[in-house]
Amino acid sequence: MKFKSIKTKILIWFGAVTFTILFVFSGAFYYFFNKSVNTSIESRLYKQAAFVKNRLSSGANINKIAREHLISTFDLAIIKDGKVLNKTKNFDLNVLKNKKTFFIVDYGEYLSAIYRLDFKTPFAGQVVLIQQNIDDKVEDLADTMLWLDPILLILLIFIANKLIDKILFPIKSITKIANEITINSLFSTIYEPKENDELRELVASFNAMIKRLENGVKKIERFNNDVSHELKTPLTVIRGEAEITLHKPREPKEYISCIKTIEKEATQIQKIVDGLLLLARYSKTNIKDSFEFCNIDTILLNIVKKYNHSLTIKNLSLKIKKIEVISTKANPLLIETIFSNLIDNAIKYTPKEKNIYISLYKNNKIHFLIEDEGIGISKDKLPFITDRFYRADESRNRKIKGFGLGLSIVKNSVELHNGKLFIESEDGVGTKIEVIL
Amino acid sequence: MKILIIEDDENILSLLKRGFGEYDYIVETADNGEDGKYLATLNSYDVILLDWMLPECSGIDILKDLREKEIKTPIIMLTAKGEINDKVLGLSSGADDYLSKPFSFKELKARVEALYRRSVASGGNSIKIRDVTIDIDAKTIKKDKEEIELSLKEYELLLFLIKHKNFLVSNAMIEEQLWGEEEYINSNVIAVTIYHLRKKIGKDFIKSFRGLGYKVEI
Numbered sequence: 001m002k003f004k005s006i007k008t009k010i011l012i013w014f015g016a017v018t019f020t021i022l023f024v025f026s027g028a029f030y031y032f033f034n035k036s037v038n039t040s041i042e043s044r045l046y047k048q049a050a051f052v053k054n055r056l057s058s059g060a061n062i063n064k065i066a067r068e069h070l071i072s073t074f075d076l077a078i079i080k081d082g083k084v085l086n087k088t089k090n091f092d093l094n095v096l097k098n099k100k101t102f103f104i105v106d107y108g109e110y111l112s113a114i115y116r117l118d119f120k121t122p123f124a125g126q127v128v129l130i131q132q133n134i135d136d137k138v139e140d141l142a143d144t145m146l147w148l149d150p151i152l153l154i155l156l157i158f159i160a161n162k163l164i165d166k167i168l169f170p171i172k173s174i175t176k177i178a179n180e181i182t183i184n185s186l187f188s189t190i191y192e193p194k195e196n197d198e199l200r201e202l203v204a205s206f207n208a209m210i211k212r213l214e215n216g217v218k219k220i221e222r223f224n225n226d227v228s229h230e231l232k233t234p235l236t237v238i239r240g241e242a243e244i245t246l247h248k249p250r251e252p253k254e255y256i257s258c259i260k261t262i263e264k265e266a267t268q269i270q271k272i273v274d275g276l277l278l279l280a281r282y283s284k285t286n287i288k289d290s291f292e293f294c295n296i297d298t299i300l301l302n303i304v305k306k307y308n309h310s311l312t313i314k315n316l317s318l319k320i321k322k323i324e325v326i327s328t329k330a331n332p333l334l335i336e337t338i339f340s341n342l343i344d345n346a347i348k349y350t351p352k353e354k355n356i357y358i359s360l361y362k363n364n365k366i367h368f369l370i371e372d373e374g375i376g377i378s379k380d381k382l383p384f385i386t387d388r389f390y391r392a393d394e395s396r397n398r399k400i401k402g403f404g405l406g407l408s409i410v411k412n413s414v415e416l417h418n419g420k421l422f423i424e425s426e427d428g429v430g431t432k433i434e435v436i437l
Numbered sequence: 438m439k440i441l442i443i444e445d446d447e448n449i450l451s452l453l454k455r456g457f458g459e460y461d462y463i464v465e466t467a468d469n470g471e472d473g474k475y476l477a478t479l480n481s482y483d484v485i486l487l488d489w490m491l492p493e494c495s496g497i498d499i500l501k502d503l504r505e506k507e508i509k510t511p512i513i514m515l516t517a518k519g520e521i522n523d524k525v526l527g528l529s530s531g532a533d534d535y536l537s538k539p540f541s542f543k544e545l546k547a548r549v550e551a552l553y554r555r556s557v558a559s560g561g562n563s564i565k566i567r568d569v570t571i572d573i574d575a576k577t578i579k580k581d582k583e584e585i586e587l588s589l590k591e592y593e594l595l596l597f598l599i600k601h602k603n604f605l606v607s608n609a610m611i612e613e614q615l616w617g618e619e620e621y622i623n624s625n626v627i628a629v630t631i632y633h634l635r636k637k638i639g640k641d642f643i644k645s646f647r648g649l650g651y652k653v654e655i
Contacts, residue, residue, distance in 0.1 A: 225518065229490055232517040235539035237448040243542045244456040265448065 006171075007164050014160050019153055026145045034138045041134065042102050045115035048074055049127050057121040062086040075132065080125040095130060111136050170199045174206055181210065183217055230272050234265035241265075275405040278337065279412055287331060287416045296326040296335060300360055300368070303339040307347060314352050318343075321359040326366055330437070334413040341406040342370050342433055349431070350374035365419075366437040377425040385423070386411040410435075438553055438593065439463040439614050441480070443473030443499065444488040444515065453486065456542050457549075461589055463617040470494025477503055480613060482510050483556065483600075484549045489516030489527070497530050504531035511552035515540070550574075557600045564599060566655055569638050571595070580638055590615055591634045594627075598643060598653040607650040 055065045062078055063086075077087035077096075084093065095105065095114045105112045111134040117127045170193045177190045189207045193200050238261075245258040282290065304318060311318055346356045354373040361367055377385055386407045414421045419437040440457060444450045445468055454464045465480070467473035470491045477485055477499075485503075489496040500512060511533040516523065519537040527535050533555075534548050554573050558564040562574045570579045576592060578585045587595065597614050598606055608627050616622050631651060635643055644652045 228519070229517040232538040233446050233449065237446075237452055239539045240449070240452045240456060240542045244452065244459065247459070261448065261452075 007161075007168060010164055011157060011160060015153070015157050018156050022149045022153060026149055030138070030142055030145065033141055037138050038104065041104070041113045041131070042115065045074075045102065045113055045129050045131060046117070049115050049117035049129050052076060052127045052129070053117055053119040056119060056127070059122065062088075073131065075130040077128045078125055079128060080123060085125065090132070091128075091130060096128065106136070109136065110134060167199075169193075170203055174203060178206070181213075227272075227276065231269060234268045237265045238262050272405065275409055278334075278409055279405075282331070282334070282416050284416065290331045290333075291329045292332065293327060294330055294332040294335065296328060296330070296366060297323050297360060299332060299335050300339050300358075303336060303343060304358075306340070307343050310344075310347050314347065314350070316347060316350055316352070316354060316356060318356045318358065321357050321369075322361050323359065324361045326360065326362050328366060328437075330417055331413075334416060338410050338413050338435060339368070341410045342368075342435075345406055346370055346372040346374065346431070368435040368437075369432070371430060371432045373430045376427045376429050376431055377423075378427045382423065382425060386421070438483045438549075439465070439481075439617065440484045440486060440549065441465050441467070441473070441476055441482045442486045443467045443470065443477075443491070443496070444486070445469060445491050446488075449488075453542075453545075457546070460546065463615070465617065470496070470499050474499050474502060477508060477510065478506060481610070483553050485510050485512045486545075486549070487512050487514055487532070489514055489518055489523075497526065500527070500530050500532055511556055513545070513548055513552065515545075557596055566599065566602075566653070567642070569642065571599070578638065585637050587634070587637060588630075590630055591637070594630055595634060595638070598651060602653045602655050605646060605650050605652050610650070 052065055055068070056062075056078070062076065065076065075088045075091040077091045077093075078085045079096070084096070087093075092112075095112070098114070100114075100116075102113070102115050105114065110132070113131045113134060115129045117129075119125060119127060170190070174190050189210060190203045192203050192207070241258050241261050245255065300323070304320075307318070343356075343358075350356060350372045351374065356373070357369075357371045359367070359369045411421050414435055414437070417437050419435060422434040422436070423431065424433075425431040440462055442450060442453050442457075442464060444453070444466070447468065450466050450468060454466055457464045465476060465482070467476055471494060473487070473491075474494070487496045487499060491499075496514060496516070500514070503510070503512070512531070513534040513536055514527040514532045515536055515538060516527070517538045524535045533552055536545055536548060550573075554562060558571075558573055562572060564571045564573070568581050571577075572579075573596075578587055578592070578595070593615055594611060597611065608624075611627050612622060631643060631645070642653065644654060646652065
């Protein structure tokens with residue numbers, strides 16, 4: 001049988017152990033007490049019997065002995081050759097059937113103890129002493145224990161119950177608050193107990209966990225908002241363009257312009273979705289499966305070639321300071337993404353006729369450096385630029401196309417390769433980004 | 438009808454401008470919060486369309502600011518946010534309506550017209566002043582149950598005067614409302630339009646105050 005509650009378990013164990021201890025202790029106590037009482041009765045009877053024996057050998061008459069002060073509470077019989085020679089008035093002859101030296105007869109409320117002692121003078125015989133009406137102390141003790149033990153057991157379980165409640169109180173409050181927590185209400189914290197014990201540690205780690213969840217949920221919420229904004233804006237344009245254009249017959253050039261707008265917005269949506277999928281597809285656990293040997297320098301040169309046209313349009317010069325032949329195990333798609341996003345950004349944010357410098361070298365680790373003479377990023381915005389959909393240029397430069405996923409993807413890709421991303425920037429001077437893989 | 442659109446996405450802005458323009462609305466636009474707030478404070482519009490997520494100055498802030506300045510122009514919030522809480526926040530901050538992106542242009546236009554109706558005809562779709570009945574949905578005017586043909590400008594001028602009934606409406610206000618800032622008009626045009634309007638619906642309907650403006654009294 002399984003008990004669900006810890007409290008019940010503890011109580012049952014505690015009850016069983018306490019019961020066993022009480023039982024064993026009471027039994028042992030009963031045993032030793034009984035033995036000690038019997039021994040003391042026996043030694044008393046022996047003394048009396050020895051006294052009678054001495055008196056007999058000194059020739060005293062049995063009635064006289066019986067009347068003597070010391071043994072007046074005893075009954076006495078003298079036996080010779082199996083026959084009762086003499087006895088006091090109340091001596092119960094039935095006890096003679098038992099031939100043991102010492103034994104106790106239980107009469108319910110009282111006990112009688114019987115002791116035999118052989119003697120040789122003045123003739124060979126036996127003294128039999130009976131002590132009647134002995135208080136049954138052992139029985140009293142057993143009785144007391146019989147009602148005291150259950151009371152003690154109940155009392156201990158009651159106290160244990162209260163103590164467990166007190167100890168388990170923080171756990172109850174943890175359970176209560178944990179039950180209240182949902183995605184929408186992550187704002188409760190559990191009351192920390194005052195004692196600096198394991199439970200307080202547990203509560204503290206629960207509270208820390210709630211905090212982390214809260215941050216995570218907030219991030220997801222913000223991400224959802226960003227995604228919805230970024231996707232809904234082009235969708236609004238597509239829907240509106242189609243609706244307005246279809247409202248009445250138009251000239252072919254109007255249809256063409258409408259379809260071009262729709263195409264442009266659809267491309268925008270596709271780019272956002274691709275970016276998001278790239279961010280979601282790989283994680284630390286599955287990235288290793290996608291690793292293959294790739295020539296980092298070849299990938300970089302191919303990417304640079306792709307941007308030749310954009311560079312020419314803005315009359316920018318991209319200067320390769322240093323490039324080494326490097327081959328390593330990596331995910332080629334992500335490496336490509338890192339290079340193209342960083343070069344794309346540098347081109348976007350660098351004014352006409354300026355320079356962009358790149359270098360790729362191996363120095364224990366692989367270093368990729370890209371420096372531009374662009375508009376830079378202000379200090380207060382620097383910590384956020386790798387957040388999804390964050391655009392440092394939000395207000396001043398809407399003309400630059402983009403939706404703020406690039407650096408977030410770069411950061412993620414670098415981290416998937418256990419690498420590091422360093423960004424230094426000065427407003428109006430330029431930006432320097434270093435990737436270490 | 439004259440509307441102001443405050444929206445930072447140039448594609449949506451040009452789309453709405455084209456859409457409403459085709460229905461002869463006068464559309465003014467602002468692509469950032471500051472300009473939008475400035476225009477909304479300076480000019481009078483029948484309806485303002487306000488995007489929620491604007492760079493630097495959020496739509497909600499603009500909304501609260503305008504309401505604090507006692508500008509009671511009906512405002513529709515346009516936004517990608519669609520949660521109940523967002524809607525509640527928007528409406529409780531003083532918006533008259535709320536539309537989530539991506540929206541249907543037809544629906545947006547219907548809502549704009551509904552708000553316009555509410556401000557001109559207290560929610561109904563027709564206004565009756567003395568013997569003249571104006572059906573706002575059908576854009577038709579009846580005098581003594583006989584339909585009168587009005588040009589678009591005559592119709593809009595009449596509605597503008599009715600919207601500001603019992604107030605003197607100046608030439609400058611009329612010019613701004615009916616032609617917007619971009620169009621250049623001859624100063625005579627307003628007088629001529631008024632003349633045609635009075636001829637069609639009765640001289641007493643519009644009172645003229647020489648050199649000051651016009652008024653519809655009820």
